[in-house]
Amino acid sequence: MEKVRIGIIGMGNMGKGHTDYFSKNEVRGAELTAVVDTDPARLEWVRSNHGNMNIQLFDNLDAFFASKAFDAVLVATPHYDHPASAIQAFNHGYHVLVEKPAGVYTKQVREMNEAAAKSGKIFGIMYNQRTNPLYQKLRDLITSGELGEVRRTNWIITNWYRSQSYYDSGGWRATWAGEGGGVLINQDPHQLDLWQWTVDMMPTRVRAFCGFGKYRNIEVEDDVTAYVEYANGATGLFVTTTGEAPGTNRFEVSGDRGKIVIEDDKLTFWRLRVSEKDFNRDYKGGFGSPECWKCDVPVVGAPGPQHKGIMQNFVDHILKGTPLLAPGEEGIKGLTLSNAMHLSSWTDNWVDLPINEDLYYEKLQERIKNSTYQKETKELQMDVKGTH
Incomplete structure (x- = not known):
């Protein structure tokens, strides 16, 4: 060929x-x-x-x-x-x-x-977004061991501002039957993918608090705060909304060897000269902390x-x-995170990963049944509205 x-x-x-x-x-x-x-x-x-x-x-x-x-x-x-x-x-x-x-x-x-x-x-x-050199560099610094063992991830992604007129432009927008979710399924799939892809691990459980129609007259979530835990003891936080202005886009990952922040299209690495574990083991001076270098890591070609x-x-x-x-098979990872956040809010409880897929489907169907937007047919509809 x-x-x-x-x-x-x-x-x-x-x-x-x-x-x-x-x-x-x-x-x-x-x-x-x-x-x-x-x-x-x-x-x-x-x-x-x-x-x-x-x-x-x-x-x-x-x-x-x-x-x-x-x-x-x-x-x-x-x-x-x-x-x-x-x-x-x-x-x-x-x-x-x-x-x-x-x-x-x-x-x-x-x-x-x-x-x-x-x-x-x-x-x-x-x-x-996986083509963006910023996130490729972050993944490289983490998977190569340069950052050490990941201890905490934090992503505040609130620069998705959408007015009521945006949602009113189509009856299918921000409905369970039309889109299947709000900010998590519409605006955030790339960030949810990058969140797990860059650190190369998925959480083991999730506790989320979703505001459904918190800032706008819509059915689905427009405000989310989610806390996650990883198998190695690390924790993470994901905060997103379409109702905040001005918004923030800041992704921070802390590890045993320092901290990396991506914000304003820049990657900054606060690199410890020795690992925190080694410093804590050897330091006998009481107050004190490891020597830290602020490194503005050059990243060429963003956004890719x-x-x-x-x-x-x-x-x-x-x-x-x-x-x-x-790879297409990896699409389920980011979706698992958004499904887990929905399910955690719907059940007001922790959700272990992998999620109970049948329970999620049952809860989703309940919301689709009561949705203001009902599909006219179950057949394939290629009426793509450009919902991003």
Whole structure:
């Protein structure tokens, strides 16, 4: 194979964005050859704006999959439909790259992961923040042992301000039936992924406090404070909201060898000359602390190639065997964190990981049943609204 032919499912904001960079030939070794959407206006947009690309247009999935006009599928449908679309693609023998989030609840995402494994096809997820050199450097400093054993993680990500008019722009917005969650499922999937990816470990249990419609007239969570514990004794805190201005984006990781902070697109390492454990063992002077150097770590290229970078990596993996930066199977990790936070708030209790997937599904269905937005059909709806 010299080129990977790509087919896109869904021509909403995300689908259109991907189409634009394909039209500029910005992904080496790939070409967009087909799209599918049930909305005629969106197919007309492709025809009018990219008619010179010879893209095959489809208005139903059966014809799309049967065409064999592509080698790999990019799933850019609404949240609930990500796993179903991916599973269909695997069953038809296609490689799959799915937009974030992997899905709404881990039970359906686990089924998607199993279908991927059974198919033997390549599976990736559009975790474009993994291309950001800031987070790549943080992961390197932690996994290499430079920071020592992780003791605490703290992420305050409150610069997601959304007004009531934003939520009022679509009846599906911020509803259990339409989106399956609020700030955790809509704005924060990248941060929840990076939280576990950079420190290379998942918590063992979670205690969260979610405010549902705390600042806005919505069904779902718009304010979250979550506390987590890790197997090695470390603890973590994740704070997020769409109702705070001005917001903050500060990720801090403390370890045995110091502290690293990412804020304002900079990475700062407060590096201890000796580990805290060694200092505490040997120091006999009473008051005192380890010698610490403030290091402004040079990071070149932020924010990185983002969506194009993940697509390029996906294509390179198919053509050359380049390691996947964002394997699709890992999408369940960040989603597990958001599901655990929801479940902890719904039950007013601790949630152990892995979570009780059946209980989460049951609680979610209760909220969908009473949601102000009800889907008109259980069939695949490719009416992507660009919900980020």
